[in-house]
Amino acid sequence: MAQTTVKIYTPTTPIWCPGCGDFGVLASLKKALSDLQIKSKDTVIVGGIGCSGSIHNNLECYGIHSLHGRLLPTAVGVKLANPQLTVIAAGGDGDGYAIGAGHFLHTLKKNPSIIYIVMQNGTYGLTKGQPSPTAQVGYEGNVDLPFDAILTALSIPSTTFIARGFSANQAQLTDLMKKAISHSNSNEGMGFLEVLSPCVTYNDTYKEWREQVYDLSTEKDYNPHNRLLAFTRVSEITNQGKIPTGLVYSGRVKSLEENTLSKEKGPLALQDISLESNLPKYEQILNDFR
Amino acid sequence: MATTLEQQKPAEPMLKQDICIMIGGQGGDGTLTVVNLLGSCFRNIGLNVYDARNVLSRIRGGHADGVIRASTEQVLSTGDQVDVLVAFDEEAVQAAVNELAPDASIIFDSSKGQLSEKFGGMGLRVVNAPLGNMAASKLRRNIFKNTIAFAILGRLLGLEDDLLIEVLRSRYERRGKEALDANMQALSLGSDLAKQNNIRSIYKIPHSEKSNKILATGNEAVAYGFLVGGGRFFVGYPITPATDIMEWLAPRISKLGGVVKQAEDELAVINMGIGAAYAGARVMVATSGPGQSLMTEGVGHAGEAELPIVVVECQRVGPSTGEPTKNEQSDLNHVVYGSHGEFPRLVIAPGSAAECFQLTVDALNLAETYQLPVFLLLDQALCQNSESILPFNLKSIKVERGKLLSQSDLEKIQTYKRYQFSEDGISPRSVPSLEGGQSQVTGNEHNEYGLTSVDTTNRLRMMSKRMKKVELAKNELPRGNNFGRKDAKIGIIGFGSTLGPILESMEQLKSKNIGVRFQQIRTIFPLLVEDLIEFSDPLDKIFVVENNYQGQLAKMIRSALGRNERIESITKFDGTSFKPREITNAISTSIQGKLEMGV
Known part of the structure; x- marks a missing residue:
């Protein structure tokens, strides 16, 4: 809750169909933010386009609804301008892995300290059920094998946090969400969390997914800090027709802010940019024209 | 060795208040370096300079040239003709032949043979000198031919040895002893060559005290304006002719606690900019036509979401990849009308480096005051040509943040x-x-x-x-600048880099007893119609000068003004800027035609 007396907007009721996996994501997200005591004034949700991309309307914090596929660059812009914020990009798999696929790869490569939640359901629900990049073969005439974002993320050397949850497993999902947020809020880079979030109307996969999910944490030898072993094990499990969930990988690579931002000056969005405060530096730079 | 055509040389050096020199060769020959060295010489002796480059979109090879004009007056174009040409090959002479003054001098690199006879009969003064061979044999690297040429050029122009040495030193000192020594050697090789072959000064260049003027391209002025206007977040993707802005900013913005980020494509550029603007940063992005095509959806998004962002559009020849390094003004329609749906935007167009600075600050203030996207529309010539101008006036700068809450x-x-x-x-x-x-x-x-x-x-x-x-x-939008006689019946309208050629054409028209008025438009959208009406009402004839095929500005003006039979387009779309005489000829021919028909 806001701590001042200013009256602000009332979060809306989600637009989702009853039983939609996205309800589980919203519930986990609210719980994670509340458990971690992250202030609403310092939280920015960047929504994508699609059913899941309206999630920013359902919480009380700052929200920006980006263009289709562009939530990641938008979130990176917010974070670079003010790294003190908790920046959470949330959208669907069509948004992230199809129209925004270029940004997906490059944002993983940059490793900004943002959280990226992808609600994947194998379908473009809002436009009534076309196959999305994660659609299973045979769904609505889809002939392509589904895109595996976890293996893709593992193959990019600068990724630092990769996890997969299932909206029907709240305890695990909330735990992963908290871990992802804590990772990013320690400025250690991008917390990437893919959530299996079924579309009950156009691609109801609850039944199949309940049978297929495989919690990596149940495997006592699984080492989420070894990229190569993680890649091998995740591939094996996937090839057995299972869907690995849990913390897949976490590691240490310098974050985008560490590599980019000035340490002394504070958030650039909040700097004093008046002429008077900066005049000596401006005059010094003017000498470059002489 | 070198030969001079002594018999063609006048006994006394010619006084030149205004001189234009072209250096031509293959990309990688160092032609632009000679332009820069000359620029420093001329500025040191108190002259104004204006320079332009003509390069291909490739790293090495292909014809490339640079032009520098020096004048006792402020000039904003390379003028009508070249007085001296340094040509590293015959292609460079061929490329320049239509621009050479009838009595122009050519310093020709005769390493592969003397300049073809066919150029001999044109009244040109030719100095054949084996620049490349000499550099290769004495300094073991062909590239030093440009400094040898610079030495000979200095002699021809009557510039003192001390001046050449000083300029060379200040350019190469920071690049290490080796580079400095080699270039100093090349300089003395060149001056020995000139002495041995009795090359004397043909021109006399007026000297005065070095002024406090600075040298800036439009791109550099935009970049500096961005910093001074409080800009702290710049995001870009490399694209000619906009990249200079990002490159200039990168090492400097960090001193102010800001960031330059290179993104993966222009879709990311505009959306990253939007994210930073949303968070409260002052943001600018810069691109050219192809990048703008990718950013169009994002600009509309900023309009709908009411976010302040400045988009610099550095026009080049289009569409598609077009001619990346060449000049055109054909993206007016794109920035004024581009996008689905309707949203508020402003399009502002500076015409000189000084205006690039001031209007960038204005654009940042307008974007934030009105919470909308503002286009700053430049063209390749304005982006990349250098002008000597008075230092940017920091005292006049105000940072206005509108209704931003604390x-x-x-x-x-x-x-x-x-x-x-x-x-x-x-x-x-x-x-x-x-x-x-x-x-x-x-x-x-x-x-x-x-x-x-x-x-x-x-x-x-x-x-x-x-x-x-x-x-x-x-x-609050930048109003047009009016030039010329108030009682004139003939008017000119233009924007961007046509400013310089139009101003010079007005002088030429005056000497033909054709009085004209000129309005340099600085806000393309929304057109400031009242100003246009006030300017054009007394006029019988209005020429709209622009570098595109369709006459895009003329069409916009026709839709804003009445009595459209008065409006005539003068367009050029061959990739090069207008020469003053081309505008003069177009106007005088049009008027003569009318006179003959008894109008």
Whole structure:
């Protein structure tokens, strides 16, 4: 809750169909933010386009609804301008892995300290059920094998946090969400969390997914800090027709802010940019024209 | 060795108040270095300079040339003719032949043979000198031929050895002893060559005290204007001719605590910019036509979401990949009309480096005051040609942030609505981290709280709230500059880099007893129609000068003015800037034609 007396907007009721996996994501997200005591004034949700991309309307914090596929660059812009914020990009798999696929790869490569939640359901629900990049073969005439974002993320050397949850497993999902947020809020880079979030109307996969999910944490030898072993094990499990969930990988690579931002000056969005405060530096730079 | 055509040389050096020199060869020959060295010489002796480059879109090879003009007066074009040409090959002579003055001098690199006889009969003075061979044999690297040429050029222009040495030293000193020594050697080789072959000064260049003027391209002026205007977040993707802005900013913005980020494509550029602007940073992005095509959706998004962002569009020859390094002004329609749907935007067009600086600051202030995207429209010539100008005036700068809220402002508010309806259409803007300013920002149509809405009454109100900001901004937009005689019946309208050629053409027309007025338009959208009417009402004839095929500005002006039979387009779309004489000829021919028909 806001701590001042200013009256602000009332979060809306989600637009989702009853039983939609996205309800589980919203519930986990609210719980994670509340458990971690992250202030609403310092939280920015960047929504994508699609059913899941309206999630920013359902919480009380700052929200920006980006263009289709562009939530990641938008979130990176917010974070670079003010790294003190908790920046959470949330959208669907069509948004992230199809129209925004270029940004997906490059944002993983940059490793900004943002959280990226992808609600994947194998379908473009809002436009009534076309196959999305994660659609299973045979769904609505889809002939392509589904895109595996976890293996893709593992193959990019600068990724630092990769996890997969299932909206029907709240305890695990909330735990992963908290871990992802804590990772990013320690400025250690991008917390990437893919959530299996079924579309009950156009691609109801609850039944199949309940049978297929495989919690990596149940495997006592699984080492989420070894990229190569993680890649091998995740591939094996996937090839057995299972869907690995849990913390897949976490590691240490310098974050985008560490590599980019000035340490002394504070958030650039909040700097004093008046002429008077900066005049000596401006005059010094003017000498470059002489 | 070198030969001079002594018999063609006048006994006394010719006084030149205004001289134009071209250096031509293959990309990688170092032609632009000679232009820069000459520029420093001329500035050191108190002259104004203007230089332009003509390069291909490749790293090495292909014809490339640079032109520098020095004058006792301020000039903003390379003028009509070249007085001295340094040619590293015959292709460079061929490329320049239509621009050479009838009595021009050529320093020709005769390493592969003397300049072809066919150029001999043109009244040109030719110095054949084996520049490349000499560099290769004495300094073991062909590239030093440019410094050898610079030495001979200095002699021809009557520039003192001390001046050449000083300029060479200040350029190469910071690049290490080896580079400096080799270039100094090349310089003395060149001056020995000139002495041995009795090359004397043909020209006398007036000297005066070095002025306090600085040298800047439009791109550099935009970049500096961005810093001084409080810009702290720049995001770009490499594209000619806009890249210079990013490269100039990168090492400097960090001193101010800001960031230059190179993104993966222009879709990321505009959206990263939008994210940073949303968080409260002053943001600018820069691109050329192809990048603008990718950014178009994002600009509309900024318009709908009411976010302040400055987009620099450095026009080049289009469409598609077009001619990346060449000049054109054909993206007017693109920036004025581009996008689906309707949203408020402003399009501002400076015409000189000094204006690039001031209008960038204005653009940042306008974007934030009116919470909308502002285009700064440049063209390749304005972006990349250098001008000597008075130092940018920092005292005149004001940073205006409009209705940006602080924490204490928010504490006085009862209900915060990001898109609150207001008298002027502008709503108070909170940014993340402020308590009580939590809100939604979106490209969906929305209600005052920023929540999605398809309510018809709300849609009508929100559209007019946004669109009326453009009308409101009109009072603050850069007005046109008027030049020439108020009683003239003939007018010229132009924008961007045509400013210089048009001003010189006006002088030429004056000497033909054709009096003209000229309005340099600085706001392309919305057109400041009242100013245009005031300017054009007394005119019988209006020439709209622009570098494109369709006469895009002329069409916009026709839709704003009456009596359109008066309006005639003068267009050029061959990739090069107008020469003053081309405008003069077009106007005088048109008027003569009318006179003959008894009009």
